Amino acid sequence: MKKILNLFFVVAFIISITNFAYAEQNYRLEKVLILSRHNLRAPLVTKNSALTQVTPHNWFDWQVNAGDLSMKGALLETAIGEYFRLYFAEKNFFAENYIPQANEVRFYANSFQRTIATAKYFSNGLFPVANIDVEYKFAVNDSDRIFLASDVENFNKNYFSRIQAEKEKSGGDEILKEKMNNYAKTTEKILDFKNSPYAKKNNLKNFSAADFKIGENPYVEGNLRLAMTASDAILMQYYENKNVFGKNLSEKDLKNLANASYFGVNLIFEWQTWATAHINPMLKLIRDELSDANRKFTFLCGHDVTLAMVLSALGVENYILPESIEKMTPLGAKLVIEKRIGDDGKIYAKINLVYQSTKQIENVEILDLNNPPKIFPLKFKNLQATEDGLYLYSDFEKILNEAIAEYDLLIEKKFL
Numbered sequence: 001m002k003k004i005l006n007l008f009f010v011v012a013f014i015i016s017i018t019n020f021a022y023a024e025q026n027y028r029l030e031k032v033l034i035l036s037r038h039n040l041r042a043p044l045v046t047k048n049s050a051l052t053q054v055t056p057h058n059w060f061d062w063q064v065n066a067g068d069l070s071m072k073g074a075l076l077e078t079a080i081g082e083y084f085r086l087y088f089a090e091k092n093f094f095a096e097n098y099i100p101q102a103n104e105v106r107f108y109a110n111s112f113q114r115t116i117a118t119a120k121y122f123s124n125g126l127f128p129v130a131n132i133d134v135e136y137k138f139a140v141n142d143s144d145r146i147f148l149a150s151d152v153e154n155f156n157k158n159y160f161s162r163i164q165a166e167k168e169k170s171g172g173d174e175i176l177k178e179k180m181n182n183y184a185k186t187t188e189k190i191l192d193f194k195n196s197p198y199a200k201k202n203n204l205k206n207f208s209a210a211d212f213k214i215g216e217n218p219y220v221e222g223n224l225r226l227a228m229t230a231s232d233a234i235l236m237q238y239y240e241n242k243n244v245f246g247k248n249l250s251e252k253d254l255k256n257l258a259n260a261s262y263f264g265v266n267l268i269f270e271w272q273t274w275a276t277a278h279i280n281p282m283l284k285l286i287r288d289e290l291s292d293a294n295r296k297f298t299f300l301c302g303h304d305v306t307l308a309m310v311l312s313a314l315g316v317e318n319y320i321l322p323e324s325i326e327k328m329t330p331l332g333a334k335l336v337i338e339k340r341i342g343d344d345g346k347i348y349a350k351i352n353l354v355y356q357s358t359k360q361i362e363n364v365e366i367l368d369l370n371n372p373p374k375i376f377p378l379k380f381k382n383l384q385a386t387e388d389g390l391y392l393y394s395d396f397e398k399i400l401n402e403a404i405a406e407y408d409l410l411i412e413k414k415f416l
Contacts, residue, residue, distance in 0.1 A: 023388040027348055029091045031339035033289055033298040035282075037307050038118040039332040040073030040240065040361070042066055043233035053198035054230050055191040057245040060237040067141075069117040072240055075364050076332055076356060077118050081125020083367035088126075090369065094297075099130045103294045109301040110147035111138040118332070119301040146285060147302035149217070149278035149309070152411060159410040162273040163216055170270040177212040180220060180263050184209075184227040186256035190234055190247060218267035218274060231260035239331065239361055254325045254358075266328055268308035273410065275312035280407040282310060287400055290339060304329035311335065313403045315381040323357035323374055330355045335378075339393060347393035348386070351378050 042062040045051045052059065064070055069077075088094040107123055109115040116136050123132035137144050145151060170176065184207045188194070194205045211222035220228055235257050238244050249257075259266070268275050282302075289298040307329045320327045338350040353376045359365070360373065367373055382399050383391050 026343045027340035027350070027388070027390065028342075029088075029093045029338055030341050030347075031290065031296055032088075032093070033286060033337045033339075034300065035286070035307060035310060035335040035337075036118065036122070036299065036301045037304050037329055037331065037333045038069060038073075038112075038114040038301060039077040039121075040070050041114045041236065042068055042070060043229075043236050045229060045233070050198065050226060051229060051233055053201075054193060054196050054226065055245070056195045056197070057192065059233065060240060060243070062240075065113070067112065067114060069114040069121075070240055072364060073114075073331070074117065074121045076361060077121040078125040079364065079367045080332060080334075080354075080356060080373055081122040082128075083125075083369075083373060084122075085126045085128070086369050087372075094126075097129045098127060100127065100132075100297075105132070105297040105299075106135065106289065106295060107132055107299045107301075108135040110144045110303065110306075111136040111140060111142050113140055115147070115301040115303070116140065119299055122299060122301075146281045147300075147306050149305070152277060154412040155277065155410060156412045159273060159277060160216070162410075163271065166271045166273055167214070170267060173212070173214065176214055176267075177209050177224075180212065180224050180227075180260065181207075181209040183231075183256050183260035183263065184224055186253050187227050187231045187234065187260055190244060190249065190253065190257070191230060192245075214264075214267075216274075218271050219264040228260055228263060231257045235261055235325070242362060251325075255327075258326045262304065262326055262329065265304045265308050268305065269312045269316070269318070269328060272312050272315065275309040276403055276406045277410045279306070279309035279313050280404060282306065283313060283400060283404045286310070286337075287397075287404065290337065290397075304333075307333060307335055311378070313406075314399055315403075317379040317381055319353075319376070319378070321353070321355065321374065321376055323359065324355065325358050331361060332356060337396075340390065348390040349393045349396040350390050351380075351396070352376060353378055 042064050043051065044067045046066045062070065085094070085096070089096050107119045109119040116134050119134045120132070123130075123134065171179065188206050193199055193207065199205065207227040208223040212224050213221040215221065234244055235254070238249065238254065285300070289295055321330065324330045333353060333355040336352045336354050340348045340350055342348055354373050355376070356365075356367070356373050360367070365371060377389055379385070380399065383395055385391055
């Protein structure tokens with residue numbers, strides 16, 4: 001009986017694999033848009049900042065400017081670009097060593113070195129014999145607000161009441177302060193904060209939570225913001241060379257660091273109103289690129305907050321990424337929207353988050369079809385997936401248009 005059951009499960013497994021492969025063949029890849037976070041960078045603060053005072057230890061000596069993509073980040077991004085080169089060739093989307101025609105592809109990045117360089121290294125991996133231009137609109141390291149929170153001054157009462165309700169739902173000031181303070185304890189331990197010049201000068205034993213504040217945006221203000229900055233610097237140092245002050249960091253330590261570093265970013269997923277109000281230009285850009293008949297491939301490179309705002313505005317369901325220190329927006333993570341034509345003549349959307357696992361980042365692994373990056377299917381609150389895990393494109397387009405239209409409900413109307 002046991003042998004019969006084992007045989008049954010083996011046969012069922014083979015059938016499931018066959019059906020999946022068959023299903024893939026039934027949807028022809030027609031268009032791809034990738035919204036990417038930049039890859040591994042140096043900490044965002046300069047060497048003479050308060051960060052140098054929060055530990056008695058010496059920080060890693062980065063060979064690039066503050067906030068710039070590191071050489072390891074360049075290698076990681078090239079590797080994931082090379083994976084997509086192989087993937088697209090397998091899908092008969094782009095041939096090997098393809099040279100795109102005019103307007104067929106677009107690479108557009110925020111005007112920071114790390115985002116421009118990420119787009120460039122990805123293009124080198126994807127199109128190794130083509131000289132791809134990366135578009136950016138301002139002087140290097142001047143922000144393009146399409147990729148970050150756009151400035152809006154005339155919010156209405158509806159906006160403020162909804163923000164307050166979402167803030168209370170996520171715990172309110174006191175609960176959020178307690179969470180952030182608990183994550184910061186790991187940061188204090190790794191830094192040896194109590195023995196730091198900063199702690200001695202200010203007569204502190206830990207990061208003070210007394211002035212903690214989260215206002216009308218999901219970003220921490222007060223002394224715990226310094227803990228967030230330090231957590232980010234530790235994580236970047238860990239990813240770059242795994243040597244953090246000679247200490248062995250446990251998986252729990254690393255996840256607490258990530259929870260501290262990404263505290264505000266992770267809240268964006270709970271504050272859908274804030275995301276919808278501030279990412280409207282990017283949502284419109286995504287819609288326009290997916291609707292452009294001449295465009296076959298689009299690569300947009302921004303930040304963790306860019307990904308978080310877009311996904312929150314679209315109503316993504318809660319998720320925690322496997323094999324990743326960061327649970328929602330890892331280094332180099334990519335929202336991949338594939339437009340596919342089914343054998344039934346209908347247009348579908350396949351929507352995944354693609355990212356390198358912690359192990360793949362640590363080891364700078366070569367990525368290919370046998371060792372792909374992690375591919376995580378995203379689910380949305382107002383979308384019903386097909387049996388094959390795709391969405392009708394018209395349904396996806398509807399929630400995209402609804403998120404864009406929602407913006408008008410959050411601002412004061414001006415009458416002439």
